[in-house]
Amino acid sequence: MTAFRFFVPLIFISTYLGIFFLRIFHFGFIYERPGAIIFECIPTISISFFLILGCVIAEKPILSRFEKVISKGKKDKNSITQEDIATAKSSYKKFDIAIAIGEAIGFLLGAGSTSIIESAKGIVPFDPIIFIIIELQSVGTGFLCYTLVVFLTKKIFMANKMREIGIEVSNNLSKNLTVAVGTCVYISLMNMVTVPINLIKNPGENSFSKFLVYALIGSIVTAGVCFCVYNLIIKKIQRTERETSTKLLKETSTLATATKESAETSQNQSAAVKQIVATMQDSTILVSSISEKIQHVTSLAEKSRQAVMSGQEALQNNVNELLNIKNTNNLTIEGIKELNKKISSIWDIVSIINVVADQTKIIAFNAELEASSSGEAGKNFHIVATEIRRLSDNIIDSIKEIKERITEIQKASDTLILDSEKGTQQIDSGYECAQSLETGFESIMQSSNSTADSSHEILEYVGQFKSSSEQIFITLKQIADGIKSLSDFNANISSSSENVRQIAGLL
Structure with a gap:
């Protein structure tokens, strides 16, 4: 599988899952219109689709240059030149720029436009506080989706491809885990703020019971998302660490044997x-x-x-x-x-x-x-x-x-x-x-x-x-x-x- 074929479905799936996650809170808790979560998502999906498509078009030449070097290296590692290494590293470095721009704009316009669309329909008046809360929550979710795409495509897939042909690249996977955990905490806090906002704006009978139900559903959804993200990254890191430790064990065993032989040879010499x-x-x-x-x-x-x-x-x-x-x-x-x-x-x-x-x-x-x-x-x-x-x-x-x-x-x-x-x-x-x-x-x-x-x-x-x-x-x-x-x-x-x-x- 090429990096481009791995990247395209990943960015679509992660983005739309993030949007669906946000619509649960926006239409389910703030506006209390659960049916709109799925049946009124065409504007958001359309905006996000074109922005994702823009990211895919921008990433196509970058990943094509990257795959050209990888294919050349798989045929013959000795044929890799310094120019090829520079091209692969440049593609690796530039990969996430378009994604960051696309995800930011997509979630700000696609998911964050909920309050504007609802007020334009005349369902509820425009509220700046709700708009800001929705935008902050959308930014957090967009950053989480960006982190997943970059971590899985760049830090794991592309890095492994480069190592296979002998191009070394350093990755701090623990840093990605820290960012992901921080993002999950941020989203959890924003979700907890989002859950009671409608009850505060529109108090009524059984508000507390409704709050508990909303809080329970929001906690379960948030915990599920955070668990999936955290578990996915942890498993990838563990798998990478296992592979690294296996290679390290093999190499250190070889090194230990070689150093013993070298020591004996040195003594003989x-x-x-x-x-x-x-x-x-x-x-x-x-x-x-x-x-x-x-x-x-x-x-x-x-x-x-x-x-x-x-x-x-x-x-x-x-x-x-x-x-x-x-x-x-x-x-x-x-x-x-x-x-x-x-x-x-x-x-x-x-x-x-x-x-x-x-x-x-x-x-x-x-x-x-x-x-x-x-x-x-x-x-x-x-x-x-x-x-x-x-x-x-x-x-x-x-x-x-x-x-x-x-x-x-x-x-x-x-x-x-x-x-x-x-x-x-x-x-x-x-x-x-x-x-x-x-x-x-x-x-x-x-x-x-x-x-x-x-x-x-x-x-x-x-x-x-x-x-x-x-x-x-x-x-x-x-x-x-x-x-x-x-x-x-x-x-x-x-x-x-x-x-x-x-x-x-x-x-």
Whole structure:
């Protein structure tokens, strides 16, 4: 059933029952025309009908928007948007405005017009006091009808529909009960005033008996109406409270079970976190030890890099020295070769001297012959020629010795050249080895630099990890304390939930 289909018959029934209730007092007690209660009610019913119809027309779009949201929520609660919630709450809030206006005007004009209609018919003259009493009584009855319609349609029907799709709305049903009780008391007082008003205005015989009869009938009718209204609201409130207490009992039972499980889980989590804290503490100590060892490794890597740098520098100096020796040896070889060339040129000079010596010897020999043939006159020349020949022989002998020495020098020079060339090859081999060693030292230097840099980076990362571990350790201790507090809190909630469950059971 939709809210509109629930509302329309309710407002018609409650309004006309209220009007019939008023007509019993007005036409039955004030004007003493019981037949008019039913047979002369067309004007009042007509006025009230059009005013109720106006309320229905005004409520139609409000309840249509409300039902649209409810239908959407029943299909899929997750499809409800904030705009839908705002629409439902706005319809819920605006529902009773048109009813309040319609009921007020309807009872003031419909039921309260009794004295005007009676005077217009010429049955009784218009009396302002009676008119005021009728209007006050009509306002009270109209407010009671309004309270019933709003309570049953809005506070019960619409509120339950909204809760079914997850839209929470707060209702103070006790406040409605208080208003209804107050309204019933007000109507009872007004009815007690209405009962003797005709007897006061028109005293006659058996007035007291008539008063008792009217008072008895009025009390019974009033008590019946008040009892029905009060009983209807009380039953609705009791039914709502039973449903609420059942849900509360179910939810508190679930909550109690959940909090117990949560408390146990929290205790397990607390134990697990404590174990993690202990592990993290051991890990922090291990990280500190690793950090110290890495610092030592970093120091060794730095020393190794310094040693490699020193070795590379010494090797570079050796390479430079070998290069200088190589260059000097090459110059020496070139000098020896040049000297060998000059020694070779000496052979030409020696050959010339040898030729000259041979010729001189021949000339001296010829001179000796000529001197011998010259007799005494050539004696001195013979001596000179003999000396010249002896000198030539000495020169030839010296040239032979010089040749031997030059030959020895050439052989020594050639040997020296060969040895120098062998030395050059060895120097070249040593230079190449030194260069290879230098390349190896460069690789070692790069590796040493990489090792030192990596050691520094690892040391930095370990320092960061150590700081992070200490922070994680502190955080885990805080989490452990928080979980312990949460466990204690869950235990308190579990105890409170158990108490609430017992209270809900009493409801």
